[in-house]
């Protein structure tokens with residue numbers, strides 16, 4: 001059977017060698033989806049793919065540094081040549097900087113975080129869209145955060161305000177990601193491509209030096225729900241586990 005005619009779904013997850021991305025990969029693979037572990041480091045990416053293949057899941061490493069246009073193009077070409085299309089894209093890779101007061105934060109620090117969390121998402125989405133358009137039910141899930149919620153950031157009494165006051169690059173990168181999610185969703189709605197932002201909750205990962213109160217596995221659940229949503233599923237929405245949350 002040719003690659004274009006297979007009903008087996010293929011998902012790409014960026015930054016999937018550890019943390020919430022890896023757990024999202026594990027859950028999607030358990031649903032019998034072919035999962036591509038996008039990782040910027042070959043050793044870490046191969047190790048994660050090997051770990052997730054235990055039990056017979058189809059999990060493969062794809063070299064992918066979301067800040068490197070050449071790497072992004074190569075990943076798209078590889079997926080095109082191997083599968084002919086892509087069904088699910090989870091833009092998960094992200095970094096943080098700080099902690100630092102907004103007034104102490106130089107533009108260079110913000111720029112560096114945006115390279116991964118904002119421009120990386122746009123570069124990967126742009127490169128993968130031709131492949132997603134060949135899917136019968138394409139889904140894009142952007143891993144955002146409630147720290148990007150302007151509703152929360154604007155409320156000095158919210159539990160997020162302590163973090164948002166020292167994490168300008170990260171918080172605002174996720175606010176931008178949320179807006180980007182809505183614009184892609186609006187453009188792609190007529191084509192049946194559903195695009196959503198999700199918040200995994202505060203999960204213990206390397207990103208927060210394992211201070212999170214949820215597990216990465218728990219954090220992955222909402223991403224999997226939206227990555228596998230039916231054609232009546234939401235688009236242009238911001239969800240945590242259990243339903244929509246304020247922008």
Ligand SMILES: NC(=O)c1ccc[n+]([C@@H]2O[C@H](COP(=O)([O-])OP(=O)(O)OC[C@H]3O[C@@H](n4cnc5c(N)ncnc54)[C@H](OP(=O)(O)O)[C@@H]3O)[C@@H](O)[C@H]2O)c1
Pocket residue numbers: 014015016017018019020021038039040041044064065066067091092093094095116120143144145146199200201202203204205206207208212216
């Ligand atoms: N943990 C939380 O409480 C929490 C809460 C809200 C939202 N989130 C979001 O959830 C997502 C996953 O975060 P996490 O907590 O699982 O963090 P993590 O454990 O630090 O994982 C981040 C992943 O992104 C990868 N990455 C970073 N820069 C990359 C690049 N340029 N190209 C490709 N991959 C890159 C990392 O790869 P390396 O191993 O090579 O560094 C790693 O695999 C992020 O979008 C984060 O903002 C997390």
